[in-house]
Every structure is written in C-alpha cells, then in structure tokens.
Amino acid sequence: xxxxxxxxxxxxxxxxxxxxxxxxxxxxxxxxxxxxxxxxxxxxxxxxxxxxxxxxxxxxxxxxxxxxxxxxxxxxxxxxxxxxxxxxxxxxxxxxxxxxxxxxxxxxxxxxxxxxxxxxxxxxxxxxxxxxxxxxxxxxxxxxxxxxxxxxxxxxxxxxxxxxxxxxxxxxxxxxxxxxxxxxxxxxxxxxxxxxxxxxxxxxxxxxxxxxxxxxxxxxxxxxxxxxxxxxxxxxxxxxxxxxxxxxxxxxxxxxxxxxxxxxxxxxxxxxxxxxxxxxxxxxxxxxxxxxxxxxxxxxxxxxxxxxxxxxxxxxxxxxxxxxxxxxxxxxxxxxxxxxxxxxxxxxxxxxxxxxxxxxxxxxxxxxxxxxxxxxxxxxxxxxx
Amino acid sequence: xxxxxxxxxxxxxxxxxxxxxxxxxxxxxxxxxxxxxxxxxxxxxxxxxxxxxxxxxxxxxxxxxxxxxxxxxxxxxxxxxxxxxxxxxxxxxxxxxxxx
Ligand code: SF4
Ligand code: SF4
Numbered sequence: 001x002x003x004x005x006x007x008x009x010x011x012x013x014x015x016x017x018x019x020x021x022x023x024x025x026x027x028x029x030x031x032x033x034x035x036x037x038x039x040x041x042x043x044x045x046x047x048x049x050x051x052x053x054x055x056x057x058x059x060x061x062x063x064x065x066x067x068x069x070x071x072x073x074x075x076x077x078x079x080x081x082x083x084x085x086x087x088x089x090x091x092x093x094x095x096x097x098x099x100x101x102x103x104x105x106x107x108x109x110x111x112x113x114x115x116x117x118x119x120x121x122x123x124x125x126x127x128x129x130x131x132x133x134x135x136x137x138x139x140x141x142x143x144x145x146x147x148x149x150x151x152x153x154x155x156x157x158x159x160x161x162x163x164x165x166x167x168x169x170x171x172x173x174x175x176x177x178x179x180x181x182x183x184x185x186x187x188x189x190x191x192x193x194x195x196x197x198x199x200x201x202x203x204x205x206x207x208x209x210x211x212x213x214x215x216x217x218x219x220x221x222x223x224x225x226x227x228x229x230x231x232x233x234x235x236x237x238x239x240x241x242x243x244x245x246x247x248x249x250x251x252x253x254x255x256x257x258x259x260x261x262x263x264x265x266x267x268x269x270x271x272x273x274x275x276x277x278x279x280x281x282x283x284x285x286x287x288x289x290x291x292x293x294x295x296x297x298x299x300x301x302x303x304x305x306x307x308x309x310x311x312x313x314x315x316x317x318x319x320x321x322x323x324x325x326x327x328x329x330x331x332x333x334x335x336x337x338x339x340x341x342x343x344x345x346x347x348x349x350x351x352x353x354x355x356x357x358x359x360x361x362x363x364x365x366x367x368x369x370x371x372x373x374x375x376x377x378x379x380x381x382x383x384x385x
Numbered sequence: 386x387x388x389x390x391x392x393x394x395x396x397x398x399x400x401x402x403x404x405x406x407x408x409x410x411x412x413x414x415x416x417x418x419x420x421x422x423x424x425x426x427x428x429x430x431x432x433x434x435x436x437x438x439x440x441x442x443x444x445x446x447x448x449x450x451x452x453x454x455x456x457x458x459x460x461x462x463x464x465x466x467x468x469x470x471x472x473x474x475x476x477x478x479x480x481x482x483x484x485x
Contacts, residue, residue, distance in 0.1 A: 098415055
C-alpha cells in the first residue's frame with residue numbers, strides 16, 4: 001500500500017489508457033458537435049450548408065450527454081461544429097465539460113477569438129485546439145470562406161493564442177482552391193512553431209449535395225503537392241516503410257472508430273467518427289450501452305469475398321477509409337476507385353508499385369462490390385480527367 | 386513528520402477533478418497546460434483524495450488508511466505525508482494551521 005502519484009509521464013499514461021481502452025472497448029474519445037451552423041460559408045463544407053438555425057445543442061442537452069460519456073469512461077472530448085464559438089452558450093458548455101474532468105479539445109475557425117476569449121482560454125486551457133486555415137492572403141481566404149476580413153481576424157487570433165501559450169495546430173484541406181497556397185501555409189505554421197496538417201479527401205455535403213466534390217484534387221495533383229510539401233517524399237517514405245506489407249484484411253475498420261472513439265452530432269445522433277454521417281442511434285433517446293453496442297456491431301463489418309481492399313498491400317497508406325468510402329458509396333465496405341488511383345500513384349512514386357495503375361483498372365471491379373452511384377462518380381475528378 | 390503536518394488540516398483545491406476510467410484513478414487538472422494534464426493515483430491515493438473533500442488532519446487521513454488497509458500508524462503517517470507533499474507540489478491541496 002502506498003498513497004502516491006506514481007511518476008509516470010503523461011504520455012506513457014495516455015498510451016496505457018489507449019491500449020487498455022482498446023482491449024476493454026471503452027469509448028475513451030468522443031467528438032461532440034454542439035452546433036451545425038457556422039459564421040463562414042466555406043465552399044467545401046459538408047455540414048454547415050445543410051444546417052438550420054435550430055441545429056444547436058442546448059446546454060442542458062450537452063450536460064446530459066457529458067454525464068453519459070463520463071459514466072461510459074470517456075476522457076478526451078472534442079467540441080466541434082459548425083463553429084463552436086458562435087454557440088451562445090459555448091462558455092457554459094465548455095466549462096461543463098472541463099468540470100466533469102474531460103480533457104477538452106476544440107475545433108474552430110478562430111474568427112471570433114479576440115482578447116476576451118483568448119484570456120478565458122488561458123485561464124481554462126483546452127487540452128488542444130485545431131484551427132482551420134484557408135489561405136495566406138486576404139483574397140484567397142475570402143474565396144474559400146466567403147467572409148470579409150476572415151484572414152485578418154484569424155491571423156490575429158493565432159497571435160493572441162500563441163502569446164498565451166495555448167496549444168494548437170493549423171490545418172487546411174488540400175483542394176483545388178487551396179492547393180497552391182498549402183506550401184505557404186506550412187511555412188507559416190513552421191515559422192510560428194506550430195504543427196500543420198492537410199488531407200486530400202473531400203466528402204459530399206451531409207444531405208448528399210455533391211458540390212464540394214468538384215474541389216477534390218486528382219491523383220497527379222495530390223502527388224505534385226505532396227512532393228512540394230515533402231521534397232523527395234522522405235517523410236512519406238518513412239511513414240509508408242512500416243505500413244506497406246502483405247497483410248490481408250477481413251475487417252473493414254482498422255482504426256479506433258466505434259472501438260475507442262465515437263462521434264455525436266448536434267441532435268444526439270451517434271456515428272463512428274466525424275467523417276461518417278450515418279448514425280446508429282440517438283443518445284438523447286437511448287441508453288449509451290444500446291448505442292455503443294450497435295456501433296460495435298457496425299465496426300465488425302467484413303469485406304465481401306474478392307474485395308480489392310481485403311488483399312491490398314497499400315491499405316494502411318490508403319487515402320480512403322471506411323467513413324469516406326461510406327460517404328461516397330453508401331457502405332463502409334464499398335470501393336472508390338479514385339482513392340485507389342491516388343494511393344497507387346503514391347505507391348508508384350515510392351517504388352512500391354510498377355505502374356501506379358490499380359488492378360481494378362485492368363481487371364475490373366468485382367460486380368458485387370458497391371461503388372459510387374452514377375451522380376457521385378460523375379462528380380469525382382478522376383473521371384473527368 | 387513536520388510540525389506543519391501534525392498541527393494542520395488539509396483539503397483538496399478545486400483545481401483538479403478526480404476520474405476513475407479504464408481502471409486508472411486520474412487527477413485531471415482544470416488549469417494546467419501542456420503534454421497530458423492528468424496524473425494517475427494509486428487506489429490508496431484515491432481513497433485519501435476522497436477524504437480530502439473535507440478539511441482533514443493527518444490523524445483523520447491515517448485513520449482512513451488504517452481502517453481500509455492492514456498498516457501500522459507509523460507507516461500510514463509516512464505515506465500520507467508523502468502524498469500530501471506531492472499534492473502540494475501540484476497545488477492540488479491547501480492547508481491551514483490548527484490552534485495548538
Ligand atoms: S475517418 Fe476513417 S480512419 Fe478515421 S476514424 Fe473514421 S473510419 Fe476510421
Ligand atoms: S482503395 Fe485501393 S489502395 Fe485503397 S485499400 Fe482499397 S485496393 Fe488498396
């Protein structure tokens with residue numbers, strides 16, 4: 001018996017939590033969408049264009065949710081939107097989460113963060129913030145967001161947060177309207193001493209509008225950008241070296257979705273993660289255990305026989321994942337050739353594939369494997385190139 | 386054992402929240418920044434943390450340990466003092482002197 005605080009570093013403790021949560025299937029991390037509307041009108045957004053004014057979670061609803069998540073074992077809680085700082089009760093919701101002992105993360109476009117919010121966050125620091133960046137000039141910023149002065153306001157917010165030592169990273173989706181400035185954004189983040197992230201897959205709007213898909217970069221554009229960001233692809237080479245292998249897969253989900261993580265939308269609907277909009281139940285109406293069990297069933301999904309991804313060497317570096325595939329085909333175990341072409345192109349560049357052309361191009365896609373419907377397929381850049 | 390220990394009462398501050406999750410007794414900081422703003426407690430530490438909701442003397446805390454575990458008074462006192470020192474360094478506990 002000793003009554004101590006064992007001297008383990010936070011990082012090791014976190015690793016232990018993650019490993020044990022995975023073994024015991026405990027929802028260690030939850031994303032909670034507290035508002036679906038936003039003060040920006042981003043061209044690529046999958047959620048806010050579909051949102052109505054009433055798509056807001058009340059403080060009372062948030063508290064019910066937090067109590068359920070706390071009882072289920074959640075420790076990391078992401079507050080996301082829409083834009084969370086536009087929520088009239090954001091401060092109360094945020095403090096309700098903090099006071100329940102969650103490590104709170106925030107996704108924001110940072111437009112509304114002025115001195116007052118920055119001081120508040122300095123006093124009640126989030127575990128981490130993720131700030132969306134959309135360009136490196138006022139004009140390009142506004143081309144994406146549609147909001148005057150968005151660039152200037154976000155730049156100021158970044159400085160206010162840095163001055164107060166609040167931890168955050170910057171991220172921007174790589175798409176036709178941002179690709180040319182992504183290298184400058186990366187350099188900017190480096191100069192500020194913060195991490196920069198980008199990703200290459202765009203998804204349709206929540207209610208099915210395919211407009212954002214016209215912004216998706218094609219395989220060669222992805223490759224060109226990646227080579228600019230990572231000269232000689234040295235980082236990607238290291239990343240791929242431990243992931244390209246001869247594994248075969250029965251299970252579609254290889255990530256923590258539905259095993260240690262879940263996403264809750266503004267109406268209480270629960271899905272595997274923020275990239276998936278298909279809900280399996282509602283936390284405002286059903287007990288947590290019922291929904292967690294339904295989610296567990298979903299992520300046990302298997303590939304049908306002969307599915308190209310089940311025997312793919314590049315599955316662990318694939319640009320697509322069950323959630324984005326589900327968005328485009330309706331099923332997590334569908335198949336999106338655009339993702340496949342982009343991934344094979346990258347594998348070719350690294351010398352892992354002789355041609356960069358997936359075998360489904362030469363041999364065809366098995367008929368029983370679900371692919372994007374005709375309208376979705378037409379919106380994908382690969383078919384229009 | 387320091388004079389302060391014998392003649393003092395202790396109570397936890399409101400800068401931390403206790404959580405039991407994935408089998409870990411955690412103290413989550415409300416105001417800390419940085420890597421991982423939480424600490425793990427041993428189960429005995431968690432027991433004392435619970436007692437520290439109220440102003441407690443060293444004797445009270447030792448009695449709590451002795452009541453739950455097979456341990457001598459002296460062992461318990463050493464343990465409790467070490468734990469209180471750790472909590473003090475995290476500003477997780479406050480103390481006040483008793484009239485002697
Ligand atoms: S986005 Fe894809 S890879 Fe990420 S958690 Fe969701 S299903 Fe898994
Ligand atoms: S989409 Fe293509 S590259 Fe990606 S896992 Fe499936 S077969 Fe492999």
